[in-house]
Amino acid sequence: MIPRPRASDFKNIAYYSGKVVFGVGFLMAIPLVVALIFQEWNPALDFLIGMFSCFTVGLFLQIFFHSKRDLNWLQGLVVASFSWLLAVALGAIPHYLSGHFGSYVDACFDVMSGYTTTGLYLLQDLDHISYALNTWRHVLTYVGGQGIIVIALTFLVRGTGGAFKMYVAEGKEEKLLPNIIQTARAIWLISLSYLAVGSITLGIIMICSGMSTVRGILHGIWVFMGAWSTGGFAPQSFNIGYYHSFLFEIVVIVLIMVGSFNFALHWAIWTGNRREIYKNIEIISFCVTITIALFITTVGLMRLDVYPELMALFRKGFFHIASGHTGTGFMTVQVRAFVSQWGEMAMLGVIMAMAIGGSACSTAGGFKGLRIGIIFKALIHDIKKILTPETAVVVEKFHHIKDTVLSEKHIRGAMLIVISFIASYALATIVGVYFGYPLIEALFDSVSAGSNTGLSCGVTSPSMPMPMKLVYIMVMWMGRLEFMSIFALIGFIVAAVRGK
């Protein structure tokens, strides 16, 4: 028998969701200021409407569902998944009002893609959008990378018990500091420090490469936000291929790799534990899997002689493997070139990279290096058990910030999430194939959406069928929150309807 949720459960969920939505309203002040600086009056109105809509809904929920109780685990999980949906629906207002979307669902698709740091988009005529809207797209992805709950924890939520549950529910588990609010602030300290350094570096490169100062600075900030959050949104439709700069690409690769690392690893290095980078299981796992994916892609490209020059082969191949493996989705080739030039083998290498993704507790999506490392260690453990006498006790350890003995709990947890990811990739692929897309193309974009990467071979487009758009929105959402929060929300709804 499932117990029906009580009124206090609804109140708590609505109250904390209201706080998160209120925070989203504050974020819209950033593009609003940009609109005012560049005298983009209609976009300024779009953001005013969006901002006050968030404030109105957020305050309404906080007033009429006021609660002083702390969250329990179920409520924390439901708040994370439900507030994300609310934040998407309200965050899409300026998008839709801009007139660059075919429908409100398309606008929601882009906002979900931004928050989840995916980078797929349905926005039409990107090259003619306002600076304000371009800023909002990148703020969404930058904030989504750290987590919108993390924002709420940083500025709007007091108390620590319920805060930790919301934090975990958003797909992060690492506590950098004993206090979860301090952890959220530490995440922002790391991200803002990189924002300053990364934006200035990229901006200077672009100004030196022929861009005007103002546009160079803006592109530096935007691309940094897309890179660090492993989001993949870019200011122009040519994506990173627009810049035609090797130095720019190198800096971007460094940023997306650093952005895909675990915040706990960042914190360890920040606090002086530099040896961690050589010992961490996620870094080792990342190095191994990126090498395998690069090998597959390079063989595929060489077989078709796509890039006769070795330098071009490495530059294009490595950039897209790094972009896919970190869950970023930046591109330096035309979208359809994956199909018309790269071929299926090279695409498979990229698909593998995207499916695995970056590190746990980072801005990246996919299985995560930690889980791949744990599953591999479990395999080694089982082989060792077979090879040693039955009476022998085989202990396997892995290093992630500290040495940990591998247990059934770790393996089960890792396998559960990896299987869920595979199921979400499969679901989206089947839907794509049903609507007539070739298998490899449907698989490519489905894995990209489910792993929150953002590379596309042309399946994702404003003209794709509506059910596919909805499925992609769902898999992006599930992939970012790593399933548990979504399962909790579904369970909560079922309990509300059928519980006793």
Place this chain on the structure above:
Amino acid sequence: MRKRLRLRPPKTNILNSVFIAIILVLTFSVPAMAKIVSSEELVENAHLYDGETITFRGEVIGDIMVRKDHAWIHLNDDPYAEQPSKLAGYNTGMAIWCKASNTERINFIGNYKNRGDIVEVTGVFNSACPKHAGDMDIHATNIKIIEPGYLIEHKFQTDKLWWALVLSFAAVALLITNKLRHPK
């Protein structure tokens, strides 16, 4: 005698050769210059057009990025280049590498406030340019402006202003209510 004839052909033969050469040049060059290829066709059939001289037409967007005596420009040949106001899918286009001096006549670059000049370029298409680390581009030899761009007029949307005002009043009212009902 025969050898001599081969080495020194009569005058009429020379004229014939020149005439045939002109015909051949015109046969192969004029249609190539005249044929406008779309970016979609180039991307889907990159290997067929690789190294060919083609003509491409589109709206200048983004930036003119000057690199020493050359420059990068980007041309979009999507429906927005023809009919900017209607939604018609993604942007599509091609990167153009040309002499910096060729870009001096470009006055409008497409963005939120401008519709860019419509430009026609003739040049060599590279599916994976050896000079630019595998980029798909066109090395332009000739650039001409077909249609000048213009400032896009964005009419102030008064209805949005009213919505913003109504929502701001609602938010302020709720903020006051919150302070009154739940004082800290």
